Amino acid sequence: MSAPNPHARRLIRVWLTAGIMLTIALLMVVRAVNLQITEAEFLQGQGEARFLRQVAIPTVRGNILDRNGEPLAVSTPVESVWAHPGELLQAIDRLPALAALLETPADALERRLTQRATREFVWLRRRINPDLADEIRALAIPGVFFQREYRRFYPTGEVTAQILGFTNIDDVGQEGLELAYNSWLQGEPGAKRVIKDRLGRVVQNVELVRDARPGRDLQLTLDRRLQYLAFRELKTGVLDVGASSGSVVVLDVTTGEILAMVNFPSYNPNASIRAVGENMRNRAMTDVIEPGSVIKPFAVAAAMEAGLAYPEMLIDTTPGTMRVSGHTIRDIRNFGPLTVEGVLARSSNVGMVQLVLSMDARHLWGVYSRLGFGTVTGTGFPGESAGVLRDFERWRKLEQATLSYGYGLSVTPLQLVRAMAAIADDGRLRQPSFILGTDNPVISVLDPDLARDINRMLEASTLAGSTGTRAQVAGYRVGGKTGTTRKIGAGGYESRYVSSFAGFAPASRPQLAAVVVINDPTGGEFFGGAVAAPVFSRVMDAALRLSSIPPDDLDVLMAATGERP
């Protein structure tokens, strides 16, 4: 049995082969179990990560509309172009065509791409218009991709610039109403899980992660046409007298709605680069002025409410000057004896001081603060100023005197027009609003009869011989008061002025109230009656016409045209 048995050798070979095969099979089973059971979760996740994608469902920011539904701010889709530098550089011969469309030198583009060759994402140009995007897409250059973004446009431009504010590059409100109502306007982007194929096309929706909440529209009380007309008149008014700036606010007396609010100078909110600063402020709400004579009707209201005056009461303003605590108070000339109505019509400081000094300080403070001076108007506008009305306990005699003709307190133009509207509406004060459909609670601040008396005296203040003559509107009875104040500077009061006019129309049944404030007129004229009143007249004329308010002064109209009704 020395020679190996061929049968046994064959058997060994068979067993060896079988053993190897079995081992391999076993290994494969182990591996399969390992993959299928132990690592299944990890592998499944990795697999899905290669074709399952969570994508955002984009939403659009809501539009801002005027009271008639005309768009004031619209978000419109634009496209941004980006590139994968590695892929794009493969097709380097196509670069010049792309550069031409992007209006950049080809070598600069190439340099930019080579510098960033290791990255996967480079913006080529953001926010181009869709036509240009289509042209670029038509080139079909590999490695060039598009991203849908939104851009905000303001069709009314500078006319509504400070009120609406603007948004940043990510469409988030930065200023004005865009900021105040950002969460209302801004939608909430949703998310969904989808399956994408190799080319990035969505093949199947798998699940909705979060539903998108689109941005809501915001309808304002502003009237686009009136806004434009007010802006035009203000601009003319400011430029005519060489003033530095100005504001106009028009208020609906019966609802408190702000129909127009304009500031000049303004800026173009559509420009890609905005000049930062001065012109961006909504001066009508953020800037305070010493109101000057415009405050007089309210001081008279306080005196009459205290029973210390009545419209026909005579006040002797001779000799046109008066000394209070060593300080001289002057009228522009000696008016002699005047009725209370005359004091308002001629805007006599001396007459006002006499009225007010007979009054309890607390009472004057009470009337001013009931009319809303010293408190914000509650519109929620960012950066609104409350103005300053100091506590009566800290008033000295001189202060009480100057408060009667509008020095020693500061107010915003909006506060002025709100108080004027309260006088016009039988003593009912309303919270001004920007948003259509807001419920503005009414606060009764003055006795209706008293308000009507003031109303009548204010109408007299625009008649011939008074300071506010140039505020008249043909065919309408107008009430209002002029104001001229010297500006306070580093070294006390300077010879720079603020001219203002606040009033309402039609006086028989007031519907609209408006205020005009013009800063720093330099052209010789600086009295409110000469600078602000004409602007008021033109704005009010436009506002009455646009609101279809019938004339209440037909007789004058007929007399003027020589016709009988």
Add this chain to the structure above:
Amino acid sequence: MTRWLLFAVLLISLMASAMGIVVLRHESRQLFGALQAAAADRDVASVEWSRLQLEQAWLAETGRVEREARERLNMQRPGQVGILVEQR
């Protein structure tokens, strides 16, 4: 015999449901394609709409309307005589 019958019935229903799945799958793909196309159409339409809105706002801009009226159409504001007031 009953066993064979049961088997046949099950086999047929299995085949039928398999075919059903194929058909529905195909249909769902087609519908999804249509949905995608519709969404794309909607996007195009909304782009167009916002552009039209802007264009309209630009064309109807008060300053432009006024310029056109005054300069091209030679219109003017009626004088006081031209205004009719209805009195009640």
